[in-house]
Each structure stands twice: as C-alpha cells, then as structure tokens.
Amino acid sequence: MPGTSLAVLGHPIKHSISPAMQNAALAELARTDAQYADWHYHRFEIHPDDLPHALTLLHAKKFRGVNLTVPHKIIAFDRVAAIDPAARPVGAVNTLLWTPAGWHGFNTDGYGMATAIRESLGRDLSASPILLLGAGGAARGAGVECLQRGCPALWIANRTRETLDQLLAVLKPVQGSIPLHGVTLESLGANATGLPAGLLVINATSAGLRDTDPLPIDLSLLSRPAAVFDMIYNPPQTRLLQAAAGLGLPNAHGLGMLIHQGARALEIWTGVPAARTAPAMSSAAHAAMGLSEA
Numbered sequence: 001m002p003g004t005s006l007a008v009l010g011h012p013i014k015h016s017i018s019p020a021m022q023n024a025a026l027a028e029l030a031r032t033d034a035q036y037a038d039w040h041y042h043r044f045e046i047h048p049d050d051l052p053h054a055l056t057l058l059h060a061k062k063f064r065g066v067n068l069t070v071p072h073k074i075i076a077f078d079r080v081a082a083i084d085p086a087a088r089p090v091g092a093v094n095t096l097l098w099t100p101a102g103w104h105g106f107n108t109d110g111y112g113m114a115t116a117i118r119e120s121l122g123r124d125l126s127a128s129p130i131l132l133l134g135a136g137g138a139a140r141g142a143g144v145e146c147l148q149r150g151c152p153a154l155w156i157a158n159r160t161r162e163t164l165d166q167l168l169a170v171l172k173p174v175q176g177s178i179p180l181h182g183v184t185l186e187s188l189g190a191n192a193t194g195l196p197a198g199l200l201v202i203n204a205t206s207a208g209l210r211d212t213d214p215l216p217i218d219l220s221l222l223s224r225p226a227a228v229f230d231m232i233y234n235p236p237q238t239r240l241l242q243a244a245a246g247l248g249l250p251n252a253h254g255l256g257m258l259i260h261q262g263a264r265a266l267e268i269w270t271g272v273p274a275a276r277t278a279p280a281m282s283s284a285a286h287a288a289m290g291l292s293e294a
C-alpha cells in the first residue's frame with residue numbers, strides 16, 4: 001500500500017465509524033500539511049484467532065498505527081512489545097504505534113471518556129464522586145481512569161457479584177487512599193439515598209443497547225445535583241438518558257468518548273494535539289450517526 005497506513009481491526013467491524021472519523025481528520029490535516037495527503041485509515045474484519053498473525057503482518061507492512069475494537073483489546077495486550085504505563089492496569093489496549101521493536105500499546109478510551117465528560121457535562125473526574133455502573137471491559141478502563149485522575153470516591157454497581165469482585169480486585173492497586181465501594185445493582189436501590197449529592201453516574205453496562213433492556217438504576221433515588229454519562233452512543237437516547245432528561249439531570253451519550261479516544265490515537269500516531277483533530281472527527285461521527293452537532 002503506498003503512503004502511510006493506519007487501520008482498525010474488529011470482529012465485527014462493518015458498522016465502525018472510526019474510518020469515517022479518522023479519514024476526515026486526516027483530510028483536514030492535509031489541507032495545511034501535504035504529508036498527510038497520502039495517509040489512509042483502513043478497516044479490517046479479523047477473527048480473534050487470526051489477530052496475532054494480522055498484527056505481525058501489519059507490522060511487517062509498516063502500518064504506522066492500529067486501533068483495536070471488540071474483542072481484540074484484551075487479546076492484543078499480551079501481544080505487544082511495550083505497554084504505556086497508564087494502560088497496564090486496564091489490561092487492554094485500543095491503540096498500537098509501530099516501533100522497530102514491535103507494537104507499542106496504549107489505551108485512549110479513558111482519555112476519551114474523561115474529555116467527553118468534561119466537554120458535555122462540565123465535570124472533571126478529579127472533582128466528582130462517581131457511581132460507575134458495570135464491571136466489564138469498559139468499566140475496567142473507566143474505573144482505572146477515575147482512580148488515576150483522583151476522583152474523591154468511587155462506587156461500582158454491577159448485576160453479577162462475581163464480576164464486580166473481580167473488578168474491585170483489579171482496581172485495588174490503583175486505589176491509593178480513594179474510598180472504593182462495590183454493590184450489586186439489586187442492592188443499589190436500598191443504598192442509593194446514602195450516596196452523596198454531586199454524583200456523576202457513568203453507565204458502562206450494555207443495558208440500554210436495546211429498548212427492552214432494564215434500567216440499570218432508578219435515578220429518582222439520587223440526591224441532587226447529579227449528572228449522567230452513558231457510554232452507549234447507538235442508540236444515542238437510551239432509556240437511562242431519557243430518564244435523566246425527565247428528571248432534569250444533565251446527561252450525555254457516549255459518542256464524545258468515541259471521538260476523543262480517536263483524536264488521542266491520532267495524536268499518538270502523528271504528534272498533532274488531539275484538540276486539533278477532534279472537531280473534524282466530531283463532524284464526521286455526527287454525520288455518520290445521522291445526528292446534529294450541538
């Protein structure tokens with residue numbers, strides 16, 4: 001392939017809007033810097049069994065960078081030559097940078113989430129007590145980010161006790177002196193009134209992807225003020241966000257997180273600050289989703 005190549009690998013990948021976002025940002029960069037005119041971001045459907053071979057091949061072909069999406073983020077973690085220290089406790093990588101020694105792995109999801117929350121809700125993770133819903137891969141990244149940014153306190157609520165306990169064990173080394181509590185979603189109802197005012201609720205469960213999914217939490221039980229960030233962006237208006245809006249709580253969907261993790265990945269590959277490419281990515285992402293930009 002001529003020029004400089006980037007790619008996203010996933011299974012499935014066909015609905016990914018990352019190529020639209022990244023190629024829009026590269027086109028924007030090329031307007032003022034000709035070197036980006038022959039950069040291109042591709043998408044490849046890769047079965048998990050084929051990931052090691054694909055990574056070896058793309059490295060041999062000198063792809064400048066790779067993004068990884070479901071289910072490759074965890075598999076790739078053990079397949080890279082070096083890991084960014086901030087990504088180590090997450091146990092997953094979503095961005096790889098070509099180096100002569102092999103792939104250098106990063107995780108830009110936490111940056112994406114923190115930046116989107118600041119932009120859409122005006123909240124800093126370092127200043128908000130947080131209720132994180134979920135204990136899967138996305139919750140792990142979110143929990144590490146909240147603790148690394150020094151949130152005042154972190155509650156985690158999950159449907160299944162076992163996965164909740166696994167996440168709490170993973171977060172312990174990053175916890176420092178930050179109060180960290182775990183509850184099941186079932187028992188959250190009885191405890192919700194004890195949570196502090198000013199809470200930032202982050203939904204990292206997949207409840208909300210379908211209209212028929214149960215609400216992970218009854219937001220009316222929370223002390224005010226509170227704000228809600230849902231990592232889900234398709235659909236953009238989950239039942240949780242509708243409930244938040246109905247209660248007058250500030251709320252935002254997860255498209256901003258996708259945009260900012262992408263801008264940070266492009267910064268790793270190009271050195272161009274993420275803030276410079278995020279607007280082009282945002283326009284492309286909103287257009288791809290059929291949404292208007294606020």
Ligand code: NAP
Pocket residue numbers: 109133134135136137138139158159160163164185203204205206207209213214216231232233254255257258261
């Ligand atoms: P995952 O590893 O499969 O974890 C799923 C989580 O959702 C688990 O905690 C699971 O609880 C919980 N859950 C599933 N169905 C539920 C239900 N009906 N009621 C309550 N809890 C339920 O998935 P993931 O990779 O962490 O992704 C989670 C969500 O984040 C997805 O919707 C994904 O689209 C979104 N996400 C968005 C971005 C972005 O850029 N905006 C990035 C990453 C992920 P159990 O432990 O009880 O099964």
